[in-house]
Amino acid sequence: xxxxxxxxxxxxxxxxxxxxxxxxxxxxxxxxxxxxxxxxxxxxxxxxxxxxxxxxxxxxxxxxxxxxxxxxxxxxxxxxxxxxxxxxxxxxxxxxxxxxxxxxxxxxxxxxxxxxxxxxxxxxxxxxxxxxxxxxxxxxxxxxxxxxxxxxxxxxxxxxxxx
Ligand SMILES: [Zn+2]
Numbered sequence: 001x002x003x004x005x006x007x008x009x010x011x012x013x014x015x016x017x018x019x020x021x022x023x024x025x026x027x028x029x030x031x032x033x034x035x036x037x038x039x040x041x042x043x044x045x046x047x048x049x050x051x052x053x054x055x056x057x058x059x060x061x062x063x064x065x066x067x068x069x070x071x072x073x074x075x076x077x078x079x080x081x082x083x084x085x086x087x088x089x090x091x092x093x094x095x096x097x098x099x100x101x102x103x104x105x106x107x108x109x110x111x112x113x114x115x116x117x118x119x120x121x122x123x124x125x126x127x128x129x130x131x132x133x134x135x136x137x138x139x140x141x142x143x144x145x146x147x148x149x150x151x152x153x154x155x156x157x158x159x160x161x162x163x
Contacts, residue, residue: 003089003155004127004153004155005088005152005154005155006090006151007151008085008086008150009060011043014077014081017077018056018077018080025061025064026061028059031056031057032054032079033054033055034051035048035050035076036051037050038050040094040095041076041077042060042077043084044084045094046092047094048076048078053078053079054078055078056077057075058077059072059075062148067105067109069108069109071109085150095140097119098142099116099143100116100122100140100141100142100149101140101142102138102140103138103141104129105137105138105139113129113135129152130154137152138151
């Protein structure tokens, strides 16, 4: 079977947020604060150390380059530069314990299939979603907050990766 890749936000976009303190896509002011929650950071895909790390909140459209129908929402990244998650075929360990909803999108951003896998079944869920007919990519969302966390694509197709 084809593998998968979890895509964090792009490094250039993360750096632009840090240097301008604005949403690169919308221009809204970004907000810097001491982490009051676990996040996670949409760049390194690790959880924030509550009360110890600064984070930046900004408005982000994860559909840019994927679909004309945007879905802007609030996301956090570390205020300091961090290592963008870029491992192929691996699900970020610090996301595993979070309440996750995986959404499989087809054309026109239509949700074709959705699962809320338990931690041990995440890879199985990703495989099922990516192999569901019509699904082009998968979004990982926080079930409690509803926020976008990361996108998952097949590692043998990259034309859907927004650049
Ligand atoms: Zn980070």
